Amino acid sequence: MRMRVEAYGPFLILAALLAAVWELAAHLNAVPAYILPSPSAILRALFENRRLLLATHLPVTVNEVVIGLALSTVGGTLLAAGMKAWRPLERALYPMLVISQTLPLITLAPVFILWFGYSLAGKVAIAVLTAFFPIVVGAYDGLSRDCSAYVELLRAMGATRREIFLKVRVPFALPAYFSGLKLAAVYSVVGATIGEWLGGSAGLGYYSRRMSANLHTAEMFAAVLLLSVLGILGFSLIARLETKFVNRRNLK
């Protein structure tokens, strides 16, 4: 408990302070409410629209994020492993991967909607495009870590390539892999939101766009708040997994 207080205390104090200043500024009418609503107004909007937000729009977004992240994880991990196993694949694909991240997503998203339609697939595709990269890079960099001395030791013990991969290469790769995974968990929320924003009929991204168009700024912020919480939850879920699988590995 004390550790918790020590770890999160400064953050909580700063957040409370900022919220207080924000609230105060809103009450002094420094900014019009349709530009920046007060935190209490956002919370009120969240509470008033809780059924719509939590029961209708949140599940749609969560669905897209989970599918997008799952596809990115499976695909990205396999791709990174394949790239490490076969040099020509690495040479051919690595530049492609980098290029895919230089394309401005916001211009690409409408094209994706055109290709994949207004259905779930379009949003998942954009979520995958954003979440894929950190996973591939994390897994690839992790598997590229120099552990040749350990590999040689295992070889001298008669280990097969498979055993060396599972007992040395994978454990060495895990810290970098989880870093990529944590980023991806956050990015996939961003990707799904962009997808909904540009072409959707449900989801928190769609909802926030509609609200902002109607100058219902407090409602829009309520949706944004939920999206942020979703990203934080994804991040901490992966961080949980990390502490379970990565014990003391990062020390070396």
Place this chain on the structure above:
Amino acid sequence: MCYSGANITRGANRLRWSNGAPDPWNLNWIIPAEGSEWTGSVACLTFYDSMANSRPVRFPLGTERVFFVLKAPSSSRLFPSLEKGVILLSQMLDVHRISYSFQPGTIPPVLSELSFSLQAGDFVSLIGPSGAGKSTLFKLIAGLLEPDAGELSLYEAGPVPAKERLRHIGYMPQKDLLLPWRTILANCLLPGELEANHASAYSPDRVLALLERFGLGTERDSYPEELSGGMRQRAAFLRTVATGRPLLLLDEPFGALDALTKQDMHRWLLSLWSELGVTVLFITHDLEEALLLSDRILILNGNEGGLSETEVPLARPRSPDDRFTPEFVKLREELERRLRP
């Protein structure tokens, strides 16, 4: 796991366990009548496994110490006919005129036409200046590299290719290379997890017992980073022993330790050595260490100087205090002279 103190004679033999305890396997050794199954200086014995199966095994007459390999894998090319039982070997390794160059044809070879052999139970040190190719020689023997020319024979089974050697020799590199995310116990159980070692590796029970014997019993659940250098080296040595392979190559295992810890390790190894029943080839830079531990010393001179060999005529048991006896000091001087070109 070694039998000692028994001079093998014809007729029934009951061997004694090395530390004086009764034979844990309760084996009966019967030397056949003269002329029945002799092959040169090697007698063919019959090993009775619960009196039901009998298999012939070979081993030299007149040996004081006997070493053997238990449970050789049946799939092994080395012991094709043996499924379960005991093999007694006299020659563990024979290196015959091997040469190796990092880039054959362009740069002169690191090792050229080296020959030597190891007998069962030997503790042989390999010394020589840096860059003479000691570690390379180890990698060649272990099977991580294949020589450009020459043959490496193992366990009296004839020349063995590198891939096969990898499965039959224990190799301990200079660094301890304990996996940082595994506890000491889990590190020592690693060899047994590999398919290649299923037949030879120590069982978890034996690893646990050995951890106690190595003074690591209380540290079995610690992580490598929590241990001192000496303890880590012991754990790495245990892991090598736990492969269950009868021939171990130790590449400067105590090289990184301070002088006092090194002495502790020597005292410890000397007290433990006879019960492990392994044959050891040991790289070191430390002449005192070489003299103290070994039966023989191989001197590898760089620049194609070749290999020379010297016996260590010091009686066992030895102790680190022997370093100050006049005999030891004289041997050390001689050795140093031989190393200087």
